[in-house]
Amino acid sequence: MDSPIGVFDSGVGGISTLKVLASMLPHEDFVFFGDSGNAPYGEKRREEVQRLTNDAVQKLLMHHIKGMVIACNTATSAAKPMLLERYPDLTIVGIEPALKEAVDNGAQNILVMATPLTLAMPKFQRQLHLFSGERHIETLPCSGLAGLIECGAQRLDDVKDLLRRLLSTTSGRRFDAVVLGCTHYPFVKDQIAECLPSNPSFYTGYEGLTRHLTHLLGERQLLRSTNACRSIEFLSSSVNPHETDLYRQLFASSIESTTEFGRSGPKSESML
Template sequence: MNRVDSPIGVFDSGVGGISTLKVLAKMLPHEDFVFFGDSGNAPYGEKRREEVQRLTNNAVQKLLTHHIKGMVIACNTATSASKPMLLEHYPDLTIVGIEPALKEAVDNGAQNILVMATPLTLAMPKFQRQLRLFSGERHIETLPCSGLAGLIECGAQRLDDVKDLLRRLLSTTSDTQFDAIVLGCTHYPFVKDLIAECIPSHPRFFTGYEGLTRHLTHLLDDKNLLRTGNEHRSIEFLSSSVNPHETDLYRELFTSSIESATQFGR
């Protein structure tokens, strides 16, 4: 296969990366994709950094067997814990990773910002540096959402539990009228409407997906690896879950939402 025609690998700890894949597929309409969800080990957000690095490296090895020309780490936790290691180990592979879109919210003029993410993502040095950089000019609160990604991973069968957890988590924030919410985990956009119901100030949501895709496009273009046409686009779904229907869930979430999906993870 001509390397230009090789697919782009997309990796997440579970179903969350499907939200990123949707934007990638829309903005790069000529590219093939291989998505790998590590649902058998989800969620990552409360694991030790070394364990996340091991699992992420295993995912890269799996995607490399599909002769990918680039890889998107569609998991904030995996990006925070593993991206520097991956760049060192795979210098010839184009690698980008999603990170909490705090700068995007600031650049768009937000003054009162809530960052929702996993405990590990919020604790990582790179995010902490960003937080210190912008906190002097903005009111920024962080909300560690322990357990939320795991519930979302289960699909609509745990939707009531998701709603209860969101109400409890958001009740611990201040009375600030947030004008922006940064969704620092790729699972969270699937329940964005439920989050909005708990925030009366009608904030804007930021994920960073468009910026990530533009960055990937630029890197691939620099290497002359962008496709200019593709009559038979392929998007393949892979999972580490023992549930034989897990990839059915991925496909369904790619075209619908967690509330309307009829197949569920576990």
């Protein structure tokens, strides 16, 4: 029960998920592992993503975790079924594009931004087919975006340029919802909004993911009711000794104030 919850992402993006997890589960300890040394995952082959994700689980198991959150849409799509089979005694949940959440909230014109691999996976394609009947849904593969965000604020101008190019390829429709299908993207939500001709709602799926994890851990009586000395540990595969400092700074910043990241946020040398 007192063991930590492991949280894994291909890099800094999973910090946005960790912030919600830590807020909604205030008595739990966490160990975050960012695979920034191998980021980004979105343009890799499925087999390589599976190997890297399994390596991350092995690292987190050394910390005696009681549950595992895959805070990476690409890794969830490519590797979660494999992990459930290999680790049947470990509670494992994974973030997925929050298309259903946007639909359930009545959105009619939806833009889904994600990595090419996430959008190509059969599970998302089935969901897309299911919800496309009575509403307009566009998908936008954002090659290269996660990698630029991984570099920190020093590449913000490049992020803005890429977002303008990517979003110029949409139909020009006024979207009422944008699904951020990569955990890196919430850090540049304001910059995405600036490129759109409307004021859409943004969906990440973090709250639903946390509720699902809470339910599963509760069923196994693994939730903590008190914790006087909460611990949140940050680990990285990056050779940059300051990478975990970036993680801590992003965690400490306000997720709702993404312009803080853009204007004067933490900087990190690229490890891509």
